[in-house]
Amino acid sequence: MTRNVTIKDIAREAGVSISTVSRILNHAPLVREEKRQKVLSVIEQLGYQPNASAQNLVRGTSMTVGVLTQDIASPFYSEVARGIEAGFSGSGYQPIFVNGHWEVQDETAAISALIRRQMDGIIILGGRLPETQLHALNARFPIMMVGRHISGLEEHCLHIDDLEGAYLATRHLLDLGHQRIGHIAGILTHTDVVQRFAGYRMALSEARIPFDPELVYEGEFTESSGILAIERWVSSGIHFSAIFAANDQMAYGARLALYRRGIRVPEDVSLVGYDDLPASRFFLPPLTTVHQPLFEMGEKAAHCMLNQLRDQHDPMHPLQVRLSVRESTRYHHR
Amino acid sequence: MTRNVTIKDIAREAGVSISTVSRILNHAPLVREEKRQKVLSVIEQLGYQPNASAQNLVRGTSMTVGVLTQDIASPFYSEVARGIEAGFSGSGYQPIFVNGHWEVQDETAAISALIRRQMDGIIILGGRLPETQLHALNARFPIMMVGRHISGLEEHCLHIDDLEGAYLATRHLLDLGHQRIGHIAGILTHTDVVQRFAGYRMALSEARIPFDPELVYEGEFTESSGILAIERWVSSGIHFSAIFAANDQMAYGARLALYRRGIRVPEDVSLVGYDDLPASRFFLPPLTTVHQPLFEMGEKAAHCMLNQLRDQHDPMHPLQVRLSVRESTRYHHR
């Protein structure tokens, strides 16, 4: 529409040179108070906003960190994103968000867009980018990975002990007397999913309960996957008294499918999720789930990024998982 | 870390001038095939990415549209955001997202950041910016408003008939024989909330049922508000056989509070929400709710923005609300 106001316009209007205006803008000293006032008022009046592209170009830094998330609409990643936003607030750096949709192609395109925009650093939430590509990125500028573990990039990965989390969940069910525990896994090419699967098996074998592959369903992190898991098991006549789902969304779907079949939770079947999404507290019944400190993860990722940008170092205090025991699990009578 | 590769580097490496490289990059003709090949291979080899800031500066356009959303973690806005992303895909324009947190101060700051970054247009989802400010923005560049109606900016507002939606919801409950219908409203300074309240009252008066202010609770769009509404009504001994909540999240909270009191849905109380969030299909029982075509709204907002950017015009086909009748409502025996 209307051309943006530039420093030149300010200078002309205030009757000074552009360097004077620039000095005032950058809080440099050495400028007479009366001119400062005059210029400031012109800036106010014309509604001047500095052109970030020009600043970026000459300064060589954008004071911006790109965040590659997979899906804006995912409750999991949006919690982390909130934490990232909070972690950068007041730092002078601004995060901007793009989506990769769990597709290597989209992710690569998104990363390219971020690089073209001269991001000072990049935070990657999950995704499927190959390790080699991640290493290459890390050679160019600071990166932080959330939710993945990349060997050789330990210092740049913020991840949580999925093995431990799944172990805690399964162990909880075992302690309640359950023996036939179904596991709704996520996509098994994801390392964290594999870890959760391993934690489930570890608890089982520790309790000397034989592993039954029929009790494992490979889902896709969606509510529908949870429904399909229950349908598979029930229609195949497979017996179970408890379910451990690899994320809350699949637990939600499973819950609905159980309801449809008249199977009560927790009276007939106990249910455990993973992630502790905000909605799980209001689930029916409130869902027992492995708590991932999503907001804190985001916050921490932002802080680690700031440390890298400022060439500082600080030790990585690992974030802990814990089980949020609520009302979807109960004692099983044999 | 390592300095970014520039056109200059490519030119030196390939033994040509920078303008030749630029021509190739911009798909201009008039360049010998062998040089093109040579340059292309050098670009590939050095991993060149154009500097968007420089392009932006010289072209005078960023090919970017800013999206001011209120809360990344809100399921409502993230669905719209998904639609916006889809609406821009393949257009050459890229949306970038910032958050206003429903605070005028944050929103103003976010808008400033977008202006500094030379956005070609801005899409605003909800929020509390005063109308005058919106008019001022519209004078500077193309804007689109989603979820608000601003007089004088009708062409730039994408909103849905909230009165109609609330009327449909309430009418549905009345048709099922309910007479005592509680309404959990949102924050009553929001115009859409007021409209929904008005639709509720309209259906009531049409059915000649006197309006009872005790049956209205002003919530804050959160699950907790739904819980508090039920607690207020039950502890005050106020009778009701149905509830219409002004958004799904408050309906979720109400559902949990009812469960805690042993009140069944839909056997004892019917429940209707508003928005039709993705999760509502998997709610227990699946929630009857007013469907807002959130994704389509985002998509349409993007398309309208593209039309403005291209100086085109197209008629505004209004998006329709409809009621998604599921299992949380049933006939009421008097």
Added chain:
DNA sequence: TTGTACGCGTTATCAT
């Protein structure tokens, strides 16, 4: 067909 030179808006280094 190719190269030179200018300008986009800003900061920073010089003189003055």
Added chain:
DNA sequence: ATGATAACGCGTACAA
């Protein structure tokens, strides 16, 4: 204390 002026990386009109 202030004002020219040279970069930053890119696109493009113009010259060769």
